[in-house]
Amino acid sequence: xxxxxxxxxxxxxxxxxxxxxxxxxxxxxxxxxxxxxxxxxxxxxxxxxxxxxxxxxxxxxxxxxxxxxxxxxxxxxxxxxxxxxxxxxxxxxxxxxxxxxxxxxxxxxxxxxxxxxxxxxxxxxxxxxxxxxxxxxxxxxxxxxxxxxxxxxxxxxxxxxxxxxxxxxxxxxxxxxxxxxxxxxxxxxxxxxxxxxxxxxxxxxxxx
Numbered sequence: 001x002x003x004x005x006x007x008x009x010x011x012x013x014x015x016x017x018x019x020x021x022x023x024x025x026x027x028x029x030x031x032x033x034x035x036x037x038x039x040x041x042x043x044x045x046x047x048x049x050x051x052x053x054x055x056x057x058x059x060x061x062x063x064x065x066x067x068x069x070x071x072x073x074x075x076x077x078x079x080x081x082x083x084x085x086x087x088x089x090x091x092x093x094x095x096x097x098x099x100x101x102x103x104x105x106x107x108x109x110x111x112x113x114x115x116x117x118x119x120x121x122x123x124x125x126x127x128x129x130x131x132x133x134x135x136x137x138x139x140x141x142x143x144x145x146x147x148x149x150x151x152x153x154x155x156x157x158x159x160x161x162x163x164x165x166x167x168x169x170x171x172x173x174x175x176x177x178x179x180x181x182x183x184x185x186x187x188x189x190x191x192x193x194x195x196x197x198x199x200x201x202x203x204x205x206x207x208x
Contacts, residue, residue, distance in 0.1 A: 138164075
């Protein structure tokens, strides 16, 4: 690449690197806006509420998996994308909250008696709610002020993401009631990401 062209591109790259949140947060919300548009135009099939609710939950699970995968990715490949861990974690919480709102509002019309029965008797709802409640303090303290305030306790608090992910995985499985072409790959990915924390780091030149 010519030097003058590199000088033109570099400032743009540096600017994007500095202000990446301005780009990626709206980009992360695009699936939700697309689902809303599809719902308004009758493009979600015969049971739009169910499709809308499940799709939001699936995006929450996808983003949670990405958030969990960033540390193993750096550990085993050297690719450091940890700057996006907060972004993906907050977006996962955002979609999980929308998933809950769709379930409570669109599915049950905020009928609190029905919701209470579900929360206390339906196991997959209990697991899902428990996972979301664990994510709430993580979302609230996902900022530099909280990191400075909590110090070492911040890391301990944010280790809640692992049991939250396990509970979310159980909720995900029970909502399908079986392993199929949709649930199996995501659950396998969750298992790999969690188990990778216990694997020794591969070093180039090491013998098998």
